[in-house]
Every structure is written in C-alpha cells, then in structure tokens.
Amino acid sequence: MAETKPRFYYKGDRLKPLRAFCxxxxxxxxxxxxxxxxxxxxxxxxxxxxxxxxxxxxxxERIGRRLSLTREGNALYELARPLVEGLDGLEGEFRNKLKGLEGDELHVAAGSSTILYLLPRLVQAFRESHPKVQLVLHNVTGKDGLSLLRSDAVDLAVGSMLDVPTDLSYAPVYSFDPMLIMAKGHPLAAKATLQLEDLSPYGLILPPKRLTTWRLVDLVFQQRRVPYTVALEVGGWEVIKQYVAMDMGISIVTGICLTDADRDRLEVRNLRDYFPPRSYGVVVRKGKFLSPQARAFADLVKPGAFERTDYFESGHSDR
Structure with missing residues (x-):
C-alpha cells in the first residue's frame, strides 16, 4: 500500500503559519x-x-538565544514576506485605491461642436464638484472617437450618434433642430414659407463629407429628389457661420451652434419639416464598469442615465 502523506490542521490556512513564520x-x-x-x-x-x-x-536553527533562518528558511522567507505583507496591507491599499479613483483622470471624447457649445457649463460644474480629478477632453469625431472608446483610451463620450453599434450604449439628452442660416438680406429670408426646392439655386457650405451632417444633408436631398450644390466644404461651425455671414453661401447647421449673437448677424430659419433633429448625449461601451468620476460626469449630462450596477465604456460620433 502506498504511503499516505499526513494532512495537518494548519495546511488548510497557509496565511496564519506563514505570518507567524515571517x-x-x-x-x-x-x-x-x-x-x-x-x-x-x-x-x-x-x-x-x-x-x-x-x-x-x-x-x-537556534544560535545562542536567537532563532536564525536555515538555508531553506531563507528561501521561504524571500517568497513568503511579500505575500504576507501584501495581504496584511490589503485593506489600506484598497482604501488608497478608492481615494485614487476620486483623484484620478477622466478622459472624455467629444467633437469640436460638443466641446465648444455643449460642454463648457458641464465641465465647469464637474470641476467645481471634483477638483482633484484631471479632466482630459479628446477632440475627435467619427471613427476616431469610436476607436478611443473601444480601446479604453477614454472613459466615455458626449456627442451625437445616428446609428448606435451593438457594443455601445447611447443615452440621448439634448435635442436640437436643423437650422438654415443665411447672410442678412438673403432672398430666402423674405419667403413666408420655405420649400426644400427653394434651396437648390444657392450653394451650400457644409462640413467635410466624412462627417454626419454632410451625409444627412445629402440623404434628405437625395430622398426628395431635390438637386443641390456644395459651394464650399469646410470644417467647424464657427468657420461656416463666418463664411455664411459674408454671403459666400447658405448652410444647414444644428441649432446647438447658434448663439444670440449669431441670430443678430444671420438670417435663421427652422428646417425641422425636412431634416430630423439631432440628439446629443452620453455614449459608453457596454461591458466596462464606469469609475465614480465617469459616472458623476455622465450624471451631469443625464442624471441617472447609467446606474452603479451597469457596465459600460464609451463611443462617439459628432456632427
């Protein structure tokens, strides 16, 4: 019969004897x-x-009145000491880690229009309530924003999405109507009602084709079989508004970018009858737990949108 190795009481709990040994x-x-x-x-x-x-x-081994480690004891001590000290210090390290979460970094992806028009007051409120958190805004659009979300380079995103991929969660918060902007005294401003066909003779100033606004404008004109021309393609709502004010063309923008000053220098007409409103909100990636600071920022945008038990990460597409 094979010899059975004896089982000892203390073997079930290695931590206690290792702590005593250390x-x-x-x-x-x-x-x-x-x-x-x-x-x-x-x-x-x-x-x-x-x-x-x-x-x-x-x-x-006993040397005089002191116990000294044998060669085997020294080998075990090198292995056991970091384990025991790590476990004994676990609670303190855990609490320090939690404190670190409150004083850590928060990375948010957003497009330029979101950063310029929607986020300023939200960022200000977040900085006042979380002064120890370093907030990093990544100015990206489209696929670049999605890549940052999926690679964990950002915690969440704020922006507009038309098509939400299955691996992302989108909580729309704000809605803005599509607006036609023209230079002061433009012929279209004198019309009591506007038809989409009325825009055909005038060149449009639009963001680049890779952005959502251009694709949405093209889709609506194509569906209604209304011809249109693009006079100028340029990025940035501020640039577009300036060129429109100089009467270089007309443009279709999202209401988020229009200030009171813009309405004083431009002719503005609502196009909700032809173009859908654009929503803006928080985008996160499914499957990642939001840190306390990320959840706090999301709640500033939309309170209660993402509860503590939910798991996310972010994604974004702007304009």
Whole structure:
C-alpha cells in the first residue's frame, strides 16, 4: 500500500503559519513574535512545527538565544514576506485605491461642436464638484472617437450618434433642430414659407463629407429628389457661420451652434419639416464598469442615465 502523506490542521490556512513564520524570522524570537501577533507562544510554536512538517524542511536553527533562518528558511522567507505583507496591507491599499479613483483622470471624447457649445457649463460644474480629478477632453469625431472608446483610451463620450453599434450604449439628452442660416438680406429670408426646392439655386457650405451632417444633408436631398450644390466644404461651425455671414453661401447647421449673437448677424430659419433633429448625449461601451468620476460626469449630462450596477465604456460620433 502506498504511503499516505499526513494532512495537518494548519495546511488548510497557509496565511496564519506563514505570518507567524515571517514574524519569527524578523524578530528572531517566538515570544516576541507571539506578542506582535497577539497569540500565545504555544500557538506560534504549533504553527511553525506544522509548517515545517508540511514543507518537509527545518526552517530555523537556534544560535545562542536567537532563532536564525536555515538555508531553506531563507528561501521561504524571500517568497513568503511579500505575500504576507501584501495581504496584511490589503485593506489600506484598497482604501488608497478608492481615494485614487476620486483623484484620478477622466478622459472624455467629444467633437469640436460638443466641446465648444455643449460642454463648457458641464465641465465647469464637474470641476467645481471634483477638483482633484484631471479632466482630459479628446477632440475627435467619427471613427476616431469610436476607436478611443473601444480601446479604453477614454472613459466615455458626449456627442451625437445616428446609428448606435451593438457594443455601445447611447443615452440621448439634448435635442436640437436643423437650422438654415443665411447672410442678412438673403432672398430666402423674405419667403413666408420655405420649400426644400427653394434651396437648390444657392450653394451650400457644409462640413467635410466624412462627417454626419454632410451625409444627412445629402440623404434628405437625395430622398426628395431635390438637386443641390456644395459651394464650399469646410470644417467647424464657427468657420461656416463666418463664411455664411459674408454671403459666400447658405448652410444647414444644428441649432446647438447658434448663439444670440449669431441670430443678430444671420438670417435663421427652422428646417425641422425636412431634416430630423439631432440628439446629443452620453455614449459608453457596454461591458466596462464606469469609475465614480465617469459616472458623476455622465450624471451631469443625464442624471441617472447609467446606474452603479451597469457596465459600460464609451463611443462617439459628432456632427
């Protein structure tokens, strides 16, 4: 019959005997180790004996009145000390980690229009309530924003999405109507009602084709079989508004970008009868837990949109 290796009581809990072993190795005395561990000397002795039997090696030798490590004891001490110290310091490190979450970085992806028109007051409110968090805004659009979300380079995104991929969650918050903008005194401004066909003779100033606005404008004109021309393709609502004010063309913009000053220098007409409104909100990637600061920022945009039990990460497409 094969010899059965004995099973010891202390083998079920390796931490206690390893902690006792490390204390004796550090202090050179069972009695001093027992005091440090708030145990009796016999309890510490039993734990050491069980550990030596379990490992099949003598771990200490007595030199005078002090216990010293054997060669095997030294080998074990090198392995056990970081484990024991790590476990003993786990609670403190955990609490420090939680504090770090509140004083960490928050990365948010957004397009230029979102950063310029929608986020300023939200960023201000977040900075006031979370002064220790370093907020990093990534000015990106379209596929670049989605790539940042999916690669965990950003925590979430704020912007507009027409088509939401299955791996993302989108919580729309704000809605803005499509607006036709023209220079002061433009012929279209005199019309009581506007038809989409009325825009055909005038060149449009639009964002680049890779952005959502251009594709949406093209889709609506194509569906209604209304011809149109693009006089100028340029990025940035501020640039577009300036060129329209100079009467270089007309444009169809989202209401988010129009200020009171813009309405004073431009002719503005609502085109909700022809173009759908654009929503803006928080986009996150499914499957990633939002940090406290990311959840706080999302709640500033849309309170309660993403509860603590939900798992996310972000995605974004602007304009």
């Amino acid at each position: 204390q004796v190795a550090r202090l050179g005395s069972v009695s001093r180790a027992a005091e440090a561990l708030f145990l009796s000397q016999p309890a510490v002795t039993l734990q050491l004996q069980a550990l030596e039997r379990d490992l099949g090696a003598a771990l200490f």
